[in-house]
Amino acid sequence: MTEHHHGHEHGAHTQHMQMHDDGHQPHEHSMHMGHMGNLKQKFIISCLLGIPIIILSPMMGLSLPFQFTFEGSDYLVLILATVLFFYGGMPFLQGAKMELQQKSPAMMTLISLGISVSYVYSLYAFVNNHFFHASAHVMDFFWELATLILIMLLGHWIEMNAVSNAGDALKxxxxxxxxxxxxxxxxxxxxxxxxxxxxxxxxxxxxxxxxxxxxxxxxxxxxxxxxxxxxxxxxxxxxxxxxxxxxxxxxxxxxxxxxxxxxxxxxxxxxxxxxxxxxxSEKSRIESLSDRVAKWLFYVALFVGLLAFAVWLAVSGDVSVALERLVTVLVIACPHALGLAIPLVVARSTSLGAKNGLLIKKRQVLEVAKTVDVVMMDKTGTLTEGNFSVNEVTSLASEWTDHGVLAWLAALEKNSNHPLAKGIVQAAEKLELAIPQAADVQNIAGVGLVGMVDGATVRVTSAGYLDEHQLPYDKALFTELSRRGNTVSFLTRDDQVLGLVAQGDQIKYEAKDMIAVLKNQGIQPVMLTGDNDQVAHLVAEKLGISQVHSRLLPEDKETIIKNYQADGHIVMMVGDGVNDAPSLARADVGVAIGAGTDVAVDSADVVLVKSDPADIIHLLSLAKNTSRKMIQNLWWGAGYNIIAIPLAAGVLAKAGLILSPAVGAVLMSLSTVIVAVNAMLLRINE
CATH class of the missing domain: 2.70.150.10 (Calcium-transporting ATPase, cytoplasmic transduction domain A)
Structure with missing residues (x-):
């Protein structure tokens, strides 16, 4: 039986491998959120500081019904705002510092610009109104500062809560x-x-x-x-x-x-x-959509703000008027809704995914997955069940039944702990067959198993042994069963061939439909396996996969993915073992089968909890819909700036239309509500 024991390609013996990184580039949000410590605690304390500010100071010059003031309340607002700016705003300021050091201003820089300008200008307004008693009252932005910090903290808390922390694969x-x-x-x-x-x-x-x-x-x-x-x-x-x-x-x-x-x-x-x-360290760094929008807004706001300042100063000659235009542009450019646009969609898609057996560990994958055009899949455990079961038992002797052959096979295999032996014994036990006693069972190299049953010498052996000893057997049946990817073993008694058993891995029944849907969507399925060519092509043929790479080591899988990426493909990899970890790491989207190893699960971006290949389709669908919602929300959250920034700068001042900070604030609040409602409307299959 040694031949049939060793005949199976276990593949990938001297492999090296690598693993998924967190996918976050240095200026990604969650990197900065590392500065936040306990987000929940920071948000709650910031609320305690911010709510009195919201109640005691006007909304950009507009008094709301619930607001009131008392003697000295403006001093209280100044103290609370200062503490809030340095406590609640510090993570954003530190994040902005990192982004600027990398010469890549994005969300953190935009938020920092908004809160810093609000705070510094409000400080100037406070000093001007209290100590210089200037004729014109200078409006402060304390309300704006408080709401901006609170909403941005809330957005990050929602996002961090939604996305499960990636395990440490190396550990x-x-x-x-x-x-x-x-x-x-x-x-x-x-x-x-x-x-x-x-x-x-x-x-x-x-x-x-x-x-x-x-x-x-x-x-x-x-x-x-x-x-x-x-x-x-x-x-x-x-x-x-x-x-x-x-x-x-x-x-x-x-x-x-x-x-x-x-x-x-x-x-x-x-x-x-x-x-x-x-x-x-090499994982391609995905700049998230919200960061790209924030970067664009930052440059536009800075340019338009400075231009407005210069033009208003030249036209009116009044520094305070020009300064108010500059500040209004910079504050309006940092919309509250932008801080919630993506986190709310992420929170919604993550909970939707979880309900449907998709554990999304890194949110960037949802932005990338919609563009995937190649899905690479490991064979064993992903497309097949990964355990050997008896597919066929056939008697080759007229007086023997199939069940009789299986019972005698089980008698010899009962004391072996080989995986193929286990399959035979389990099949016999499932049928509740009476398994006879075998004595003197030995494992003989080049033969298989030999032992005594009912006084006769019985062997479990391979076709090679039968050919060598010129024992006749049904060669056509053997060839057919082997061609179907089975390992075939024979039972002999005193040199008479009694029957055969064919064992093989089972294809997951959902896999064929999943491959058909992928091809339908114009996505190319590719099989990667450490198994031998014959088995790999057989499984691929049954599933309708035309591209197959077999006999692969882990580094080979990873190289194949790199080559596809070099040709401009966006690659998703689906696997379940440590040997898939390097490929999961290298792929644009790494998907681990939940029943796989901890290392594979940790190194992936998404885990299919139910180990069901059909969930790949749900993931692609969720990614497309999530991405669409993100883009819609970014338009609602930041798109109005196309009109608001020029109006705030005063381009229609001659026509008597200047966007006051108060109207800007109302617009912002409105877009925040729209963004929240829109996020809740996300579905997996729309």
Whole structure:
């Protein structure tokens, strides 16, 4: 049975890999929000400071029904506004500093411009009105300052709450290795040593169920090793003397001795982690839509404001009039609605996604996913179930039934812990067959399993063994079953072929529809797998995928994605194993199957909680609809500036139309309400 045990391509044995970065560029919001500490606490304290300001100071010169003043209330407003500016506004100011250092002003710079101008000009207004008693009362912007800080903090809090924090994939990978290893010295004595002390060439004892501490070669013993977190392919791999094992994989029921071939920097997982770090630093940096709008608004506001100041100064000769125009332009250009436009849509789409089994971990992917034109998918676990089951049992001897063949196969396989053996035993137990007793069962290299059942010598073996010993069997049936991607084993008794069993991975039934929908939408499906060419093409043919790359190592998958990206494609990668992590990292959108490994889940942008390939379609649909809502909200939130900024600058002053700050504030409030309502109308399938 060794041939059929080893015949399956587990793929991707000496792979390196890398992992997803957080996708945030240095001037992305959440980077700045790192300065915020506890957002909820900051928002609540800012509210306590801001609400009295909103009640005690007029809205850009316009008194609202709930507002009142008392003797000295303006001093209280000044004190509260100063504390609020430095406490609630500090994250934005620090964020702006980072953006300006990177020569890329965006949302933080625009917010900082609005709050700084509001505060400084209000300070000037306060001093002017209280100490110089100038004839003309100078209007302050304390109300604007308070509402701007509160709404922007609220927007960021909503967004941070909505998007789950990405796990630390590197930390998860480090945890795959145990802290200690059992070393065997020259005299055969064992002792526990820290993993860091293990050298190449050292012999280690790995007990059943333990984690393999380092890369090595088995020098004694045999076992099954769970390499799922490494290869992502069929779950357990049979290993005996001279087979390689990887640090971080999990030993099965046998005790083995290994000779270390790689540890520390040279170990497989270390190389994986190095590649992951590299991916994290190289990930294409997506400048979010709201940042692009903010950048545009910043430059326009600054240019128009300064131009208005110069023109009004030249025409009126009055610095205070010119200054008020400049300030009005700069304050109006920082719309409240812009701070909520994207967070509200993100919050809505994240909760919609969660209800539909999509865990969206990085919000930028929703902006990118709508442009995806290639979806690359790992085969095992993504398009197929990833576990071997009996597809067919056929009797090849007239006096034997199919059930009889399966019962005798199960008798020999019962004590084996090979994954193919488990499939046979499970099939027999499911049918409640009476499994006879087998004695003296041995694993014989090049043959398979041999043992005694009812006094006869019984073997489970491969077609190669039958050909070698010139035992007749149904070659046409064998070829047909193999062509369908099955591993075929034969049962013989005293050199008579009794029957065969065909085992294979099952295609997920939703996968075919998903591929059809992708092709319908003009998106090209591509299969990437570590499995062999025959199996890969077979599965691809059944699913209708024309582009297949097989026998891949993790770095090969990542290179293929890089090549597609270099050709201008926007690539989504869907996978479930550690060996998919580099590709998840490199792809524009990384999607992990929820039943996969922690490392894959952590390195992805989106997790399909239900492990259902059909959810890829929901994700693409949600991304398109979310993106549309974002654009609508940005128009509502910032679009009115196309009219408001020129009016605030006074382009129609000759016609007697100047946008007063108060009217600007009303417009802002209105756009904030529209943005909020519009976000709530988002649906997955519209």
């Amino acid at each position: 998860k990978m480090a945890q795959l290795l145990p802290g200690e290893a059992t070393v065997i010295d020259e005299e055969g004595r064992t002792k526990e040593v820290p993993l860091t002390d293990v050298q190449i060439g050292t012999k280690l004892l790995v007990k059943a169920g333990g984690k393999i501490p380092a890369d090595g070669v088995i020098v004694s013993g045999q076992t099954n090793v769970n390499e799922a977190m490494i290869t992502g392919e069929a779950k357990d791999v049979f290993k005996s003397v001279n087979d390689s094992v990887f640090g971080g994989s999990v030993n099965g029921s046998g005790t083995i001795t290994i000779k270390v071939t790689g540890t520390g920097e040279s170990g497989y997982l270390s190389q994986v982690m190095a590649l992951v770090k590299q991916a994290q």
